Amino acid sequence: MASSLSGNTAMDTMTRRQFIHSSGVVSVGAIGAVRSVTQSPKPRAGILGAILGANERIRTALVGSGGMGRGDLATFLKFPDVDCPVICDVDDAMLAKGVEVVEKARGKKPETVKDFRRVADRKDIDVVVVGTPDHWHALPTVHACQAGKDVYCEKPLATTIGEGRAMLTAARKHNRVVQMGTQWRSSEHCREAIDYVHAGKLGRIRLVRCWAYLNWVKPIGRPPDADPPQGVDYDMWLGPAPKRPFNPNRFHFNFRWFWDYAGGLMTDWGVHLINLALWGMKGRSPLRVSCTGGKYAIDDMAETPDTQIATYEFGDFTLIWEHQYHGAHGCEGREHGVAFYGTEATLIVTAKGWEIAPEPDRKVETIKKQASNRDCREDHVRDFLNCVRSRKRPVTDVEVGHHVSTVAALGNIALRVGRSIAWNAAKEQVIGDAEANRLITRPYRAPWKLKG
Numbered sequence: 001m002a003s004s005l006s007g008n009t010a011m012d013t014m015t016r017r018q019f020i021h022s023s024g025v026v027s028v029g030a031i032g033a034v035r036s037v038t039q040s041p042k043p044r045a046g047i048l049g050a051i052l053g054a055n056e057r058i059r060t061a062l063v064g065s066g067g068m069g070r071g072d073l074a075t076f077l078k079f080p081d082v083d084c085p086v087i088c089d090v091d092d093a094m095l096a097k098g099v100e101v102v103e104k105a106r107g108k109k110p111e112t113v114k115d116f117r118r119v120a121d122r123k124d125i126d127v128v129v130v131g132t133p134d135h136w137h138a139l140p141t142v143h144a145c146q147a148g149k150d151v152y153c154e155k156p157l158a159t160t161i162g163e164g165r166a167m168l169t170a171a172r173k174h175n176r177v178v179q180m181g182t183q184w185r186s187s188e189h190c191r192e193a194i195d196y197v198h199a200g201k202l203g204r205i206r207l208v209r210c211w212a213y214l215n216w217v218k219p220i221g222r223p224p225d226a227d228p229p230q231g232v233d234y235d236m237w238l239g240p241a242p243k244r245p246f247n248p249n250r251f252h253f254n255f256r257w258f259w260d261y262a263g264g265l266m267t268d269w270g271v272h273l274i275n276l277a278l279w280g281m282k283g284r285s286p287l288r289v290s291c292t293g294g295k296y297a298i299d300d301m302a303e304t305p306d307t308q309i310a311t312y313e314f315g316d317f318t319l320i321w322e323h324q325y326h327g328a329h330g331c332e333g334r335e336h337g338v339a340f341y342g343t344e345a346t347l348i349v350t351a352k353g354w355e356i357a358p359e360p361d362r363k364v365e366t367i368k369k370q371a372s373n374r375d376c377r378e379d380h381v382r383d384f385l386n387c388v389r390s391r392k393r394p395v396t397d398v399e400v401g402h403h404v405s406t407v408a409a410l411g412n413i414a415l416r417v418g419r420s421i422a423w424n425a426a427k428e429q430v431i432g433d434a435e436a437n438r439l440i441t442r443p444y445r446a447p448w449k450l451k452g
Helices: 016-023 067-076 092-106 138-146 161-173 188-198 234-238 252-257 269-280 376-390 398-417 434-438
Strands: 058-063 082-088 111-113 127-130 150-154 178-181 205-214 288-294 307-313 318-325 336-342 345-350 353-358 367-370 421-424
Touching (some): 058 067, 058 376, 067 082, 067 092, 067 150, 082 092, 092 111, 138 150, 138 161, 150 376, 161 398, 188 269, 188 345, 188 353, 188 376, 205 269, 269 336, 307 398, 398 421
Parallel strands (some): 058 127, 150 178
Antiparallel strands (some): 288 421, 336 345, 345 353, 353 367
């Protein structure tokens, strides 16, 4: 989940048009070569070398200072080896709130900028935190990798499978550490639950179910189009997305309910929960995907479905994702969760803990474990920071993030074309379906480019 990347038409001492002219546009090959469009600054030897010195601060920049971005930044600043010299957003109000986070944690103001390229191209930055709306995840991440920075990117990794592939390619080509912000991978109780799944005690797993029945998602209504708020560079906020009149419902938090910028609950909560399901099933890819759903409960201007069920066929087990708004009575009597149904027992894991429910007459121990009070987001960020120093891959490495986000995106593709689709994971293509394949990537509005 993310919020805004911001700006003003006058970007400090130069206009955005002048800056684009001077620096070019980000361009990356999804599978082939990656071309850097700016001269990469010379980072400290520790960052591009083997290990950053233990006493050196990790200098972190925030791109996208909305709710999730500020939450991530506050978590980074809980660690004394982190500084934040600069934050970036297209909304002056969000910039001001980001400055407050840094001032509270470090007692000094960071610099503020309006264009993400002015963050990545700085020599005093080691890490870029991308907390923007989903449609702005790919370009800042790719540009940061090209500029020699490591990246912590909020989930989902991208709005399309093609963008995710471009991000993975850039990370590998430039040897960058890139972590997706799905903190449940760093949760102690989730790790225990998945270890139990991997131990084989559930027997043969034939069905995995993920669900989110969220009563807190409310109708957003139908407000009229309006002028953007003062201090918002709306053209920059749209970036590669289609040009549309400003509407308050398409902005900040509610962006996630519009196809131009996100994928609804499927790619919001779905990435968290499908992540656990795929982790338990050792990262396999589906063979066929079908999906149904629509706007059945809420009459408002949101585009993504309030009710959705996706079915993924893996050959020897089935994965089901389902969500609904205005309903807290989910599967297994829980608002959200993941259930692994085995021939010996069922394991259910949620944010609150995990438990084992044995099948009748099976010699499997009944287990109920509550989650600890430990903040798994802190552990997730610390894992990333440790990898920045060691150059190892983090627990939710960009490749894991791309795989999880791809599976979620496939559900939406099947929904939008209205039919079952067959998936070739090796080629990252839908088999024999040109319409579905067109949704693997999306056209970018000029002058933005993400080639490949």
